[in-house]
Amino acid sequence: MQGWHRRRWYIGLASSAVAACLILGIGMVTWHRAEHPTSVAQVQIMNPHDLNADGQVDIVDALVLAKRVQRHEARPENDLNHDGLVTASDADELASTIVRLQGGVSR
Ligand SMILES: [Ca+2]
Numbered sequence: 001m002q003g004w005h006r007r008r009w010y011i012g013l014a015s016s017a018v019a020a021c022l023i024l025g026i027g028m029v030t031w032h033r034a035e036h037p038t039s040v041a042q043v044q045i046m047n048p049h050d051l052n053a054d055g056q057v058d059i060v061d062a063l064v065l066a067k068r069v070q071r072h073e074a075r076p077e078n079d080l081n082h083d084g085l086v087t088a089s090d091a092d093e094l095a096s097t098i099v100r101l102q103g104g105v106s107r
């Protein structure tokens with residue numbers, strides 16, 4: 001009888017440990033996704049000129065870049081004319097490229 005209780009106690013302890021590991025694992029995955037919301041797959045398919053991340057490159061992205069330049073929040077990858085600086089000319093370059101595309105859309 002005492003052995004049966006002990007075995008039952010061990011099974012309960014093991015079940016609790018498994019449940020704790022699952023909860024911890026789910027918590028870690030949830031935390032990781034919250035800290036890193038963009039997955040590697042999304043980075044690879046995302047157009048670097050889609051600055052508002054709406055799935056298309058259009059004049060709104062040029063406006064977003066112009067605002068970033070005004071606020072000194074532009075990133076090095078926003079240097080579209082490759083002159084080593086991110087300025088209003090890069091926003092102009094993006095706008096010009098969009099206009100040349102005739103549909104204004106590049107995916
Ligand atoms: Ca966009």
Ligand SMILES: [Ca+2]
Pocket residue numbers: 078079080081082083084085086087089090
């Ligand atoms: Ca530039």
